[in-house]
Amino acid sequence: MVDVAAVPVDLSGEPLRLxxxxxxxxxxxxxxxxxxxxxxxxxxxxTLVTCSRGERGEIVDAQVAEVLxxxxxxxxxxxxxxxxxxxxxxxxxxxxxxxxxxxxxSRFLGGPGRWWDSGMAGAAPPDARTFAGGDLAEQTRHxxxxxxxxxxxxxxxxxxxxxYGHPDHIRxxxxxxxxxxxSSPEWTVAKLYAAVVPVTTLASLATxxxxxxxxxxxxxxxxxxxxxxxxxxxxxxxxxxxxKVTARIDARAWLPAKLAAMREHRSQMNAEGWFFAVxxxxxxxxxxxxxxxxxxxxxxxxxxxxxxxxxxxxxx
Numbered sequence: 001m002v003d004v005a006a007v008p009v010d011l012s013g014e015p016l017r018l019x020x021x022x023x024x025x026x027x028x029x030x031x032x033x034x035x036x037x038x039x040x041x042x043x044x045x046x047t048l049v050t051c052s053r054g055e056r057g058e059i060v061d062a063q064v065a066e067v068l069x070x071x072x073x074x075x076x077x078x079x080x081x082x083x084x085x086x087x088x089x090x091x092x093x094x095x096x097x098x099x100x101x102x103x104x105x106s107r108f109l110g111g112p113g114r115w116w117d118s119g120m121a122g123a124a125p126p127d128a129r130t131f132a133g134g135d136l137a138e139q140t141r142h143x144x145x146x147x148x149x150x151x152x153x154x155x156x157x158x159x160x161x162x163x164y165g166h167p168d169h170i171r172x173x174x175x176x177x178x179x180x181x182x183s184s185p186e187w188t189v190a191k192l193y194a195a196v197v198p199v200t201t202l203a204s205l206a207t208x209x210x211x212x213x214x215x216x217x218x219x220x221x222x223x224x225x226x227x228x229x230x231x232x233x234x235x236x237x238x239x240x241x242x243x244k245v246t247a248r249i250d251a252r253a254w255l256p257a258k259l260a261a262m263r264e265h266r267s268q269m270n271a272e273g274w275f276f277a278v279x280x281x282x283x284x285x286x287x288x289x290x291x292x293x294x295x296x297x298x299x300x301x302x303x304x305x306x307x308x309x310x311x312x313x314x315x316x
Contacts, residue, residue, distance in 0.1 A: 007043045008043055008316075009315050010310070010313050010314060011313065011314075011315050014153070015044075015045055016043075016313070016314060017046075017047070017150060017151060017152040017153060018046045018047070018152055018153075018155075018156070018309065018310075019046075019048075019150055019152035019154070019155045020048050020049065020155070021051065021109075021155065021156070021175070021176045022051065022158075023050075023052060023117075023162075023166065024051070024052055024054040024090075024117055024168060025050060025053060025093055025094035025097070025265060025268070026054070026093075026094075026097070026262070026265040026268045027050075027169075028048050028050065028094075028097070028098075028101075029101070029258060029261040029262050029265065030275070031289065032156060032195050032289060033097075033101055033257070033262070034249070034254045034287040034288075034289055035156075035289045036048070036101045036102075036103055037101045037102055037257040037258060044310075045105070045150075046103055046105065047107070047146075048105065048106040048107070049107050050094060050106070050107070050109070051108070051109045051139075051175070052087075052116055052130075052131045053087030053088070053091050053094075053113060053117065054090040055083040055113075055116040055117045056076055056086075056116065056117045056118065057076075057086070057090075057119070057268065058075060058268075059075070059076070059267045060216065060269065060273070061266050061267050064089070064266060064267045068085050068089060069082050069085075069086075083117075084113070087116065087117075090267060090268075091112055093264050093266065093267060094264075094265075096261075096264035098261075099264075100257055100260040100263075101258070102257065107146065109139060109143060109146075109175075110142045115129065115130060117131065118130040118131055118132040118133065118166075118168050126167060130168075131168045131172075132170070136171070136174060136175065136178070139171075139175045140175050140178040143175055146179075147179055147180065147183040147187060147189065148186045151187045152189060153190045154193065154310060155176060155189050155192050156192075156193045156194070156195055156291065157173055157176035157177075157192075157193075157194060157195070158194055159173060159194035159195075159196055159240070159292060160173050160194075163196075165238065173194065177294070177295075180192050189296070190296050190297075190312075190313050191296035191297070191309065191310075192293070192294045193246075193247065193292060193293055193294060194294055195289065195290070195291055196240045196245060196290050196292045197239050197290060198240060198245055199239030199240060199241060199242070200242055201290075202220070202238075202239040206220035209277065212274075212277045214272060214273055215270050215272040215273055216272075216273040244292050245305055246305060246306060247290070247291040247292075247307070247311075248288060248290055248291075248306070249289050249290075249307065249308075250287070251287050252287030252288060253287070254287060255284045258286065258287065259276070262276075290305075298311075299312025300312070
């Protein structure tokens, strides 16, 4: 239990509040899980908004795939019944992951199942039911209501490329930027960040995984050779240049919570796969997470990445 007297506040005396807007279940953990756990432990009020239930994503766990779909290949395709079942299942996984992170305020944009996952590469084009194909104005209105209700000083989402280019991640960025701007004057968000990964980090992961043993596909296949040859970071297009990183959150003490949360996302994360191979090989390295300031004033020491998303906002 958090000591109320020790709850951190902003310069006006308001309790610190952080909102994260992610496209699918598991995004909250892979990109920001350690940061979430750190701020929860500090007594910051953390709210997670997830924009879909991951209805049309690939199921990597064969047992879960067989139970939910009767198909060992783990693909739901365009079957609305199977997609609905998967969405319910992943909402349950998300609830368990949030418990592992200590997060108690988790919501779906527009309510559970209002917008569906747009699907993996090669899936049918997004339609009005999917998050990427849904009405941007309606989605923005829903998020504006949440921003005005929660009143976060800091909001985190994806960058304009959607991280690795998934249309739902791009839409999460667009909706969040629009909602942050539209929430004023009722509530003004002080700082808006994108969760990012420096290309230097991705290059290191590519090299590490080239020599590691694990189950399933290697998301960096072929990239290690290019890195070794000194090629430009074309094989790692979803990384950002190091100079774009404006905040570096050292939450290594909370990496166990992040890993525990990832294990709850069983349908999406192979317990013997690349993510856990990286965690084992790098020690606590996955507990350091990176962000790019999109709106607001940068705090901390000039010329250095912020070590606190509330830098310049936090009192004391």
